[in-house]
Amino acid sequence: MVKQTLNSTLDSDLPDVTSLNLLDQESSPKNKTHTPLSPMRKVCVQSLKKRVTAVSAERNRVRMEREGTPLGFPDSVYFHAAAIFQRTHVEKDLAHRLIRYGHISPSGDDDDDDDDGDKDSGIVDDGDPSTKQNEHWAYELAFNTLKYQDLLEEILIDSYFYRSQQMPDDLMALVVVILYDLLDRKFQTREPIKRVEEGLIKEVRQVEDSLYRFKTKLEASLAQYRIKQNLLTIDSYLPPAVRAKQQRSQTVPLYAWVNTLKASIEDMCETLRTSGFTQVDSHINLVGNVFCKDKHCSNVLLFPRRLRKQLEKTKLVTEHTLIIQDKSRSLAACAVHPLLGKGGDILMVGSFSALTVAHVAVQATACSGCVHVCGVLNVSTFNKELQSILTSTGCKNVKLMSEYFNELNEWDLRIQKVRVIVLLPQCSASALCNPVEFILNENGDRGLLHGLSKGTISDSKLDALVAKQKQDLSHALNFPKVKGIVYCTCSVYPEENEQLVKRALENADSKAKAVAFR
Template sequence: MNFYIQAANILDKLFAHKGTIKSLTLADNVKEKKKMYALICETLKYKNVINTILDNSQIFDVEKKVFPRNVAILLVHDLLFSPNGIKSLSNGPYKQTILRHEIRLRGELARLKIKMKVKNNKDLINSEIRESIVIPRYIRVNTLKTSIKKVIEHFQAKGFTHEEPTDDLKSIRPKTIREDKHLPNLLILPPNMDLHEDALYLSDDIILQDKASCIPAFICSPPLNSHVIDACAAPGNKTSHLSAIMQNTGKIWAIDLDKHRLNLLKNLIQKAGCKNVEAIYGSFLDIDPMDQKYSSVGYILLDPSCSGSGIINRLDHLIDTSKTQEQSDLSHKFKEQRLENLSEFQEKMILHAFKFRSVQKIVYSTCSIYAEENEHVIKRALDQTDLFVLANKDDILPSWTRRGISSEINDDKGIAEKFIRTSPNEDYTNGFFVACFVRKAVQPINTKTDGGLKSKKRKRKKDVTIIKIKDDDEWKVNISNDNSLLSKRSAINNGEKKKKNASQFN
């Protein structure tokens, strides 16, 4: 019975919004995680039905001893809707109580089915749950270990049919596999496929990762030998994706403030064969942008804490079904306050990323559907920088049609087009938001003089382009030929030269 007591405690926390189904059922203190997850999910499907049966049976009026309702809900679920029942359970007062009322409970179930005009128990489940969106099983090929060709051949050997890519993911036939239309090295299988015992999963040749979660690293796409920061890295799927894109070259600093999740990251990158990743325990906000260690960081991936409102889990949604108006009002206020706190944190993360002097691209993403965490955060960040702009649509998955919500940014369709949104209902993937900042291109000043600086030798005489950049209190000069920026070098080493050169440019 201890298993049911623990399950009841999980239900208590779920109804109090103190965690999600996955976080609570897969916690370290849960021994039988798979069994617990299944029990909680199945019980929530029938929660409203079970509550009706319990109320109509008047068990709590008859029984004088205190009987926790959530324990009763779990036991009644297994009694009426589980093929194994509860008779094989170890004896205890709660089990005996339910069994004493078994005939009455089964009678109420029969009456409810007659009233609702259904024959099967599954038809008692809320239609919203029965018809909920089921997204395909996405697998990302770990190119550090294998190739997409070999993975497809592996599944073909198991009887799968390789089909052509398509936009229609609503009805995927059983035992089929296809490549994704938008992202490389991403394969699509039918929904609800359990691959946890598959040889490729066990060897980390494939990563179980939702399509939307693969978009940020793909848009970031650091070149080989780049220096990269993954600012909120755990549990590590995006980090390992970056490592694969970079082909294990360069350097990735994977930072996370949650020690447990960071350990998951360390384990994942080790098994995935990522050799260019250094895991750092701490907050990205505490990283000094002026630290020489990060002086060459050119790319930052920001996937900060968010509401998670885009993640498909209809069972979590069920937890809110039986609220009073007062409870709904309190929940709404709590949601507004939480979104405000999250958006402030997300904005701080972006502004901190702006401070890294060599960074050229910053990719921001959330698994949230709320504009407060997405368009609103980006707009406030843009209002506070003169150094960064949003990347053009053509540079961030141009084939993707679903873009930002213009009404959330003063009806500016031009800016909205530079965002990416994914919709579970339309795209059959989790809800995501992605934006990409790039360092603003400086305007060149064409001149015949090199401003006293030496330029590189050229095969033929060309104009020298001197570009002035005001960075905090220091003037920097860049030299390029044919308007292509070759390097960033400081031309000023002391205060006198600063003033001299500044006046020379002004």
């Protein structure tokens, strides 16, 4: 069993408190009055402003370095993020419900018959890099909005935006999503997205214009909330578990594994050194154009996260000699090699990406083995991407099976040489600092986003995940010729890790194998 915590959540910063002094420059609803700030209150405002200035400057620098994220997004990203938020958020009971959210269609006005798009985002997964980027932005934006949902609702109520603007309920999900982004970029103007296919969506422009007109009151309401709650940074509003992950995400390195079918690890290090990179011994201080070897995986290198865009432009990455991927999947792939004998095959089961299949296939090639992947031919988009990745990485030892794992048995002639089963089930993703990136890239459970945004997973959801994991692991233990099982989750819950493995071993059929699993 392999476990690894990954950290890559984008951090956020909201406006400072200077807008409090501008509160009376906009007209307020007649039934709402504001008391002028007392001298003591003004001192508190000035003091808080000084305390957050240094923090805001640093966080602005971090925001500008985050992975290619512009100031603002295309209209379609906001619209799809609102659709994700609307169907992901949990409706509060009437006593605590501040804002009502109606239904929002996951497609724009000019695309009424988009029935083939992603069922969650409304974005069609056609394999195009810009489309995948839009999907990632939409989910990241919806996830961050979920984190701050209660705070955003308080701001909309306190500023009287919710009452005075009279927005229809079916646009309120769009309102909170755009409000989060506007506060995150301090109401700076959106950067133009220079892509011809990006059209305008009138609802997005309508909501954005309305929020801009209320800019001063919205910022003032946030500032008043921060003073009242004594929040040095807006992150202090988040639950401790979520805040800790967000803080750790700022220091996590970028992981990339070397495709040894194209270059050895030594050749890769030499190529990087001749390209201006400096090799260091430790990952503790990855600053500048540096890299180091991973201490757990022999073919994995670490880089500063800010170098991602720079690396993605190199032939090393575009030609899949160096492949950027989170470490949890590299750990699983590297755990296969010591278990695999000469000519032994591997069976892959669960939820994973085409890159993960390729990494396992590279490991199997060293032992002249094949990789059998079950249950993928039913998903045409994944199958297409997988074939493309396998071709570009040079992997020729992968065989696809249309059957699901529970439909296979020990008598199947195709898997008679399988000696290792790699089981990568959908899990709670509770150990991840950026679960959105992992869930999208590794075909995880998108229904987890609301719980993860609050730092908790419901018992019913966890029970359902554990039941499936137990079913698959128990089935894997029944193959008599299998010598090893790599079971990998990204969870902090014992129910998905040690406890599940222990119970599966206790319930395993001892007669199925001459040598029992340990």
